Every structure is written in C-alpha cells, then in structure tokens.
Amino acid sequence: MTPEDLAAHIPDGALVALPPDYSLPAMAVVRALIVRKARNLRLLGVPVLGLSADLLIGAGCVAEIETSAVSLDEAGLAPRFTEAAEKGEITVRDATCPAIQTGLQAAEKGVPFMPLRGVLGSDLVKNRPDWKVVDNPMKPGTDPILLVPAVSPDIALFHARWADEAGNVWVGRRRELATMAHASKQCFVTCEEMRPGDMLEDEVLAPGVISSTYITRTAPAIRGAWPLGVAGLYDIDDAHLTRYASGARTREGFQRYLDEFVCTPKKSSSPASLPA
Amino acid sequence: MHAKEELLACVVARLIGEAAHVAVGAASPIPAAGALLLKQRNPALRLSFQHKRRGNPFTEGSRELFDLAGQGRIDVFFLGGAQIDGEANVNLVRAEGRRFPGSFGSAFMYAVVPKVILFREEHSPRVLVPKVEFISAAGNPVALLTGKALFAWQKEKRRFRLESVHDGEDVRELTGFDYDAPQLVPRTPEPSDEDLRLLRGPVAKEMAANYPGFARRVWPGIS
Numbered sequence: 361m362t363p364e365d366l367a368a369h370i371p372d373g374a375l376v377a378l379p380p381d382y383s384l385p386a387m388a389v390v391r392a393l394i395v396r397k398a399r400n401l402r403l404l405g406v407p408v409l410g411l412s413a414d415l416l417i418g419a420g421c422v423a424e425i426e427t428s429a430v431s432l433d434e435a436g437l438a439p440r441f442t443e444a445a446e447k448g449e450i451t452v453r454d455a456t457c458p459a460i461q462t463g464l465q466a467a468e469k470g471v472p473f474m475p476l477r478g479v480l481g482s483d484l485v486k487n488r489p490d491w492k493v494v495d496n497p498m499k500p501g502t503d504p505i506l507l508v509p510a511v512s513p514d515i516a517l518f519h520a521r522w523a524d525e526a527g528n529v530w531v532g533r534r535r536e537l538a539t540m541a542h543a544s545k546q547c548f549v550t551c552e553e554m555r556p557g558d559m560l561e562d563e564v565l566a567p568g569v570i571s572s573t574y575i576t577r578t579a580p581a582i583r584g585a586w587p588l589g590v591a592g593l594y595d596i597d598d599a600h601l602t603r604y605a606s607g608a609r610t611r612e613g614f615q616r617y618l619d620e621f622v623c624t625p626k627k628s629s630s631p632a633s634l635p636a
Numbered sequence: 637m638h639a640k641e642e643l644l645a646c647v648v649a650r651l652i653g654e655a656a657h658v659a660v661g662a663a664s665p666i667p668a669a670g671a672l673l674l675k676q677r678n679p680a681l682r683l684s685f686q687h688k689r690r691g692n693p694f695t696e697g698s699r700e701l702f703d704l705a706g707q708g709r710i711d712v713f714f715l716g717g718a719q720i721d722g723e724a725n726v727n728l729v730r731a732e733g734r735r736f737p738g739s740f741g742s743a744f745m746y747a748v749v750p751k752v753i754l755f756r757e758e759h760s761p762r763v764l765v766p767k768v769e770f771i772s773a774a775g776n777p778v779a780l781l782t783g784k785a786l787f788a789w790q791k792e793k794r795r796f797r798l799e800s801v802h803d804g805e806d807v808r809e810l811t812g813f814d815y816d817a818p819q820l821v822p823r824t825p826e827p828s829d830e831d832l833r834l835l836r837g838p839v840a841k842e843m844a845a846n847y848p849g850f851a852r853r854v855w856p857g858i859s
Contacts, residue, residue, distance in 0.1 A: 408662070429739065457702055484772070517799050533694070596689070602849070
C-alpha cells in the first residue's frame with residue numbers, strides 16, 4: 361500500500377473525517393487525492409481544519425465541508441477556503457467544536473444522538489435543522505438542551521507514528537483520533553514506520569494504539585504529515601506554512617504551489633525529496 | 637519603553653485574577669502571554685494551552701478541553717471575534733460579504749466557562765459593531781480588551797462600561813456600539829519593571845516555543 365493507493369480507495373463524494381493540522385493529518389494522502397483529481401468530497405473537520413482542507417478545496421476536490429473553523433493558525437486565514445466560501449463554490453455547514461465531537465461520540469456508542477450543553481444562544485442552531493433543542497427529560501421544569509445527531513463518516517483519514525503487522529496503529533497522545541476511527545465506516549492511516557509484531561501486546565504502547573478492529577488500510581509514508589508535524593519526530597514547517605498562506609491568496613499562486621509541491625510526483629510522494 | 641503587546645499581556649494577567657485553571661485556545665498569543673505572566677507570580681496556576689506543541693496538556697486533544705469546560709473545571713477562557721457587538725455577542729463566521737474561519741468552540745465555551753474574557757486587538761467600528769451579522773456565541777463576559785481600551789461588562793444592564801484607555805486616546809469614534817463611560821477615563825496602568833523583566837525573560841522563552849512568529853515580532857533577539 362502507498363498513499364496513492366489509499367487515495368484511490370477514497371471515492372468521489374465520500375464523507376471524509378480529517379483531524380486539525382496539529383493532530384496528525386495524512387498530508388501525503390491529501391496530495392495524492394489532488395493528483396488523482398478527487399471530486400465532490402465532503403469533509404468533516406474534527407473539530408477544525410487547516411492546510412489539508414485548504415489544499416483540497418483549492419484543487420476543486422470538495423463540494424461540502426462541515427467544520428467549526430478552517431484556519432492556518434499562526435499563518436493566518438486559509439486562503440482557498442475563504443475565497444471558495446465567499447464565492448459560494450462550496451457548501452459550508454458551520455458547527456462548533458464539541459458538537460462535532462459529540463456527534464462522533466454518539467456514533468461510536470451506536471446511539472442516534474447525544475446532548476450537549478451551551479450553544480443555545482448561537483445562530484449556529486438556526487442554521488442546523490439537523491440539531492434539535494429539547495427539554496431535559498431527566499429534570500422537572502424547563503431546561504432546554506441541544507441534541508446533536510450521530511455522524512458516521514465514510515472514511516476517517518489520518519497519519520500515525522507506527523502501524524504494526526497486526527494492523528494496529530499508534531497515535532500516542534492523539535487519542536481523540538480513536539473517536540474518529542470508532543465512529544467511521546472505514547479508517548485509512550498512513551504511518552512513519554512499520555513495526556513487527558502486535559503493539560497491543562506491549563503494555564507501554566497499548567494506550568496509544570487504535571486497534572486493527574477499526575483500521576481498514578494502512579500505508580507507510582515517511583514524513584507523511586509534512587509540512588505539518590509529528591510530535592517528538594519533526595516540527596511543523598512554519599516557514600512553509602507562511603509561504604503557502606501568502607502565495608495561495610491568488611489562484612495563480614495556489615496553482616504554482618500545487619505545481620511545485622503536489623503535482624510533481626518526486627516532491628509529493630518521495631520522502632527523500634522533502635526538506636528534512 | 638514597552639510594546640503594546642506587553643501592556644495587553646499585563647491587563648490579561650490582571651483580568652484573570654484569582655483562578656485555578658486557565659485555558660487558551662487557537663491563535664491567541666496575547667492571552668497566552670498574559671496567562672504565562674500570571675503563572676510567574678502564582679506557580680500553582682494551571683495553564684492548558686490547546687496548541688502547545690511539546691508537552692501538550694491533553695491526551696485526548698481538544699475534546700478533553702471541551703469536556704473539562706463542560707464539567708466546570710476551566711475557570712477562564714478567551715474569545716475573539718471578527719465582530720463583537722454592544723451586547724457582547726461574538727461573530728467568527730461572516731461579515732460584510734467576507735468569510736471568517738468559523739466559530740471554533742465559542743458557542744459552547746461562552747456558556748459553560750464562568751469567566752470569559754473577550755479579546756480583539758483591532759479597535760475599530762468595523763470590529764466593534766452595534767449588532768453582529770451572525771451570532772457565533774452569546775454570553776456574559778467579564779471584560780472586553782482591545783488594543784486601545786478595556787471595557788467591563790455590566791451583566792444587569794447588558795452594556796459595556798469603559799474602564800480605561802491604553803494611550804489616552806478617546807475611543808468613542810472608534811467604537812461602533814454605545815457604552816457607558818466615566819467623565820474622566822483613566823489610563824490603563826503601564827507594565828511595571830518587574831512585569832517587563834518577567835515578560836522578556838521566562839514568558840518570552842515559553843512563547844517562542846508555541847507562537848514563534850509572535851515571539852520574534854515582539855521580542856526580537858530575546859526569544
């Protein structure tokens with residue numbers, strides 16, 4: 361398996377759950393999706409999105425996005441998302457972070473919805489007919505509370521430090537990815553390194569493992585999160601993000617970025633050519 | 637001499653006041669610097685920076701932050717806005733045809749965290765509006781801090797009251813919403829020498845690890 365193989369198994373129109381830039385994004389697969397000209401993807405930001413979504417939107421791969429935000433953090437606004445949303449080229453279903461997490465938690469429990477506090481004074485509620493406000497049935501009197509429907513993405517996609525022979529993956533402290541994996545119908549994971557054996561037999565590693573029960577496919581991808589980071593291995597490439605954020609403000613600048621870093625196979629998928 | 641950011645960090649530290657657990661969300665370097673400054677004086681203060689790159693406080697990402705807040709285990713949080721109105725509503729979604737990043741966790745945090753501090757460096761009629769175009773989150777903050785002024789929130793009147801201005805400039809014309817103000821508006825206290833020593837020493841060092849661009853800009857040569 362390669363990142364390109366994973367991208368080939370993500371069909372057009374799929375609902376794909378993606379992590380934020382700081383939580384192990386599978387950037388090698390994102391680039392491969394652009395190269396394979398994926399179309400009409402629906403992205404679910406768990407709970408926010410950054411470079412991964414901006415690249416896919418700019419490259420025309422996305423029809424709809426549900427997220428709590430799209431931003432490049434310190435590098436500023438996500439330029440391709442911003443323009444596509446302003447021009448109405450994509451549908452944006454605005455949410456708030458814990459509502460997305462709650463919908464996934466409902467799915468992982470196999471229940472149709474879960475309640476969430478707060479949110480009620482927000483215009484988000486008016487714009488989300490799929491969210492319901494009910495009176496807390498556990499308490500007499502008036503106590504309105506938001507219900508969020510369960511959401512089961514078609515595919516969860518992220519990167520990991522290791523995958524093993526048993527098909528497990530290790531995400532360390534990024535255990536929120538387990539919720540995404542548990543809730544999704546399929547889960548595709550790239551990894552820095554393959555390990556022999558079964559990590560679930562190692563008591564020290566096991567708490568950071570997502571069991572093969574949930575993992576559909578894995579593919580090695582050295583520096584597969586670049587230009588984002590993997591804690592303890594390599595840092596976020598801040599200079600690259602800053603360059604992207606200013607370059608991609610125009611379509612032409614974005615196209616030049618794609619030509620240089622995404623569509624040239626050597627740079628997009630060959631680890632040796634990536635800046636160390 | 638001090639940088640504007642240093643003064644704002646000192647105000648943030650003062651606004652946090654008595655607290656056991658302060659959380660800082662996305663892209664909030666000045667609130668982070670203020671919280672770090674306070675921690676220099678009160679080492680028992682627990683700080684949870686969602687974007688901390690090394691030694692992140694969470695092992696279940698932002699879900700853990702929101703769960704903590706939902707239980708009442710976070711005392712102080714900061715919210716910003718593309719627009720903030722005179723009723724303390726914040727808008728992070730869209731304004732004047734422009735699209736902004738989105739609401740993040742604001743709709744939840746504003747309701748469940750007891751002490752929310754609104755912070756936006758830009759102080760202009762474009763940002764501080766009579767009525768936001770989209771309510772990302774509504775609630776009762778303790779204060780609104782901008783690059784020019786500090787407002788307190790009067791919960792009963794649902795109206796801001798100007799507390800102080802940072803460089804003596806009148807802000808009425810720069811503020812799109814109406815607010816109460818004393819006849820003589822005091823100046824915001826400047827950072828003390830001790831504040832500046834802490835900011836330029838341990839705080840700058842910690843900031844450089846998580847907000848490298850900000851730290852380089854505010855403390856060139858130090859961080």
